Amino acid sequence: MQPLNSLRVLDLTRALAGPFCTMMLGDLGADVIKVERPGAGDESRGWGPPFVGQPYGPYPGESAYFIAANRNKRSITVNLKAPQGREIIRRLAAISDVLVENFVTGTLDKMELGYKALHALYPRLVYCSISGYGRTGPYAERPGYDFIIQAEGGLMSITGPEEGQPYRVGVPIVDITAGMFAATAILAALRARDVTGEGQLVDVSLLDTQIALLANVGSGYLVSGQPPRRQGNAHPNIAPYEAFQARDRWFALAAANERQWALLCDVIARPDLKADPRFATNKDRVAHRAEMRAALNELFSQHDASHWLAQLQVAGLPCGPINTVPEAFAHPQAAARGLIQETDHPVTGHLSLAGFPYHLDRTPAAVRLPPPLLGEHTEQVLTELLGYTAEAVTSLREQHAIQADRLVRVLPL
Numbered sequence: 159m160q161p162l163n164s165l166r167v168l169d170l171t172r173a174l175a176g177p178f179c180t181m182m183l184g185d186l187g188a189d190v191i192k193v194e195r196p197g198a199g200d201e202s203r204g205w206g207p208p209f210v211g212q213p214y215g216p217y218p219g220e221s222a223y224f225i226a227a228n229r230n231k232r233s234i235t236v237n238l239k240a241p242q243g244r245e246i247i248r249r250l251a252a253i254s255d256v257l258v259e260n261f262v263t264g265t266l267d268k269m270e271l272g273y274k275a276l277h278a279l280y281p282r283l284v285y286c287s288i289s290g291y292g293r294t295g296p297y298a299e300r301p302g303y304d305f306i307i308q309a310e311g312g313l314m315s316i317t318g319p320e321e322g323q324p325y326r327v328g329v330p331i332v333d334i335t336a337g338m339f340a341a342t343a344i345l346a347a348l349r350a351r352d353v354t355g356e357g358q359l360v361d362v363s364l365l366d367t368q369i370a371l372l373a374n375v376g377s378g379y380l381v382s383g384q385p386p387r388r389q390g391n392a393h394p395n396i397a398p399y400e401a402f403q404a405r406d407r408w409f410a411l412a413a414a415n416e417r418q419w420a421l422l423c424d425v426i427a428r429p430d431l432k433a434d435p436r437f438a439t440n441k442d443r444v445a446h447r448a449e450m451r452a453a454l455n456e457l458f459s460q461h462d463a464s465h466w467l468a469q470l471q472v473a474g475l476p477c478g479p480i481n482t483v484p485e486a487f488a489h490p491q492a493a494a495r496g497l498i499q500e501t502d503h504p505v506t507g508h509l510s511l512a513g514f515p516y517h518l519d520r521t522p523a524a525v526r527l528p529p530p531l532l533g534e535h536t537e538q539v540l541t542e543l544l545g546y547t548a549e550a551v552t553s554l555r556e557q558h559a560i561q562a563d564r565l566v567r568v569l570p571l
Contacts, residue, residue, distance in 0.1 A: 160187025161521045168254040172200035174330055176260035176288050177227040178337030184230030185523040191539055196235040196561040199532040211505035215532055225529045233530035234539050235561035242559035244269055249544050251276050251283055256344055260288040263298045273359045284347040284357040288340050292363035302364040304330040311368030316375055319390045336367040397443035403455055404463035412476040425473045426457055503528040533561045
């Protein structure tokens with residue numbers, strides 16, 4: 159039993175924001191039918207290296223990028239330019255609870271697969287559109303990319319060292335969080351449908367997401383009128399709250415209130431810092447951050463990070479090593495929380511996936527299906543859900559409404 163077992167999601171998305179949204183729904187039990195372009199599929203299938211497994215179809219294997227956002231889905235190939243392909247989408251929409259798409263705004267309207275057309279046919283359908291800039295406004299028809307939105311949405315202006323070029327966040331954070339916001343909004347729309355009996359349009363954009371993610375920094379600007387600036391790893395409102403360099407490596411340390419600051423000074427045996435009027439309050443420490451940082455770094459450089467972390471952790475101060483990705487996955491707490499999930503895959507064999515960031519004790523998330531091969535479930539979905547005969551499926555192939563040949567096959571490892 160999973161919380162979304164009775165839900166069917168028609169997934170017309172590709173790349174990351176949309177697939178991450180639908181993967182979240184699939185992880186919680188929804189039947190997600192991923193619609194891909196015949197012969198090409200989701201472009202993220204080709205985003206690598208690294209790739210795993212052996213070549214099939216147009217791909218040198220399965221890309222790690224695609225694998226990251228597409229478990230718990232069934233893949234079918236449909237040519238949306240063919241009338242028969244669009245009819246398949248309408249028939250699937252008729253038996254689905256949710257449709258998610260991330261085409262450039264207006265694209266599906268031209269195919270009569272937009273919200274107005276499908277809502278008129280299936281008023282209970284929740285229709286989620288994920289786009290770069292939203293469905294309204296002067297930029298509505300522009301495509302959106304995570305990197306560009308990080309730049310335009312203000313995130314890069316506050317990320318990176320104080321001097322030099324601004325940096326993007328190391329993961330496509332706008333795509334990921336847009337997918338999360340979309341999943342939350344979809345569930346809210348479904349709850350509303352329980353009450354009203356009618357679906358609605360869910361409009362999520364990357365730019366909206368990014369500006370919402372400015373959070374406390376954005377609020378600071380709106381309140382003060384002062385543009386935020388880059389401060390490296392330092393917190394704009396709290397000090398010390400940043401990375402420090404021990405003799406062997408960097409580590410993170412936070413003393414977010416006066417009690418923790420006094421405790422830190424005691425642990426490192428520096429009563430002079432506690433008595434220094436420049437550091438008396440958090441406001442003072444923020445104002446004299448450079449001097450405080452220099453004094454702490456000079457002290458911390460005398461011993462390895464493990465020396466300091468042991469003392470700080472015993473005292474109950476928030477701190478931790480700045481781990482590499484391998485170290486993060488090997489973290490004992492990550493292991494205890496099941497943050498690596500194992501599954502089998504028809505091409506790659508054994509496959510490791512990132513685990514679930516939430517735990518439901520009665521209806522847990524689970525890996526039911528590995529990331530699908532391109533068009534792996536086309537015949538299954540058409541025959542079992544829509545009632546197409548084998549002959550009709552063959553005819554659809556001949557008409558190029560679905561993939562013309564069967565690329566899916568189990569290859570020897």
